[in-house]
Amino acid sequence: MMHDNHETLSGWNPLQLLVDSCDECEARGRLDDHGIPYLDAERFAAAWQRAADWNRTDLGGISITEAPLLNVLWAVQVQLERLGVPLGTIPLPEPHIGMHHNPEASSS
Numbered sequence: 001m002m003h004d005n006h007e008t009l010s011g012w013n014p015l016q017l018l019v020d021s022c023d024e025c026e027a028r029g030r031l032d033d034h035g036i037p038y039l040d041a042e043r044f045a046a047a048w049q050r051a052a053d054w055n056r057t058d059l060g061g062i063s064i065t066e067a068p069l070l071n072v073l074w075a076v077q078v079q080l081e082r083l084g085v086p087l088g089t090i091p092l093p094e095p096h097i098g099m100h101h102n103p104e105a106s107s108s
């Protein structure tokens, strides 16, 4: 399936990850994973930031189709914040960040 010409669709703005009334975007948005695997690294980073911006500000122009995707990313960010990752920040690998399971360290 191909994307429709986003620029011609009602309500489109260039920051939207998935565009209303585009058959391809709407099909991705209906997937259980909301099309997250389709995002390349740059688009994923943009989606992550957009999810944070949307939840922390009065960011307008959110399409109906991208809302579930942004909601899922936001929910993950909220969980990550409880682990020390600031909202809107993609947790990248660093030596001393993360909760790696170490069987030898667990005592019961």
Ligand SMILES: [Zn+2]
Residues within 6 Å of the ligand: 003, 004, 006, 019, 022, 023, 024, 025, 026
């Ligand atoms: Zn599209």
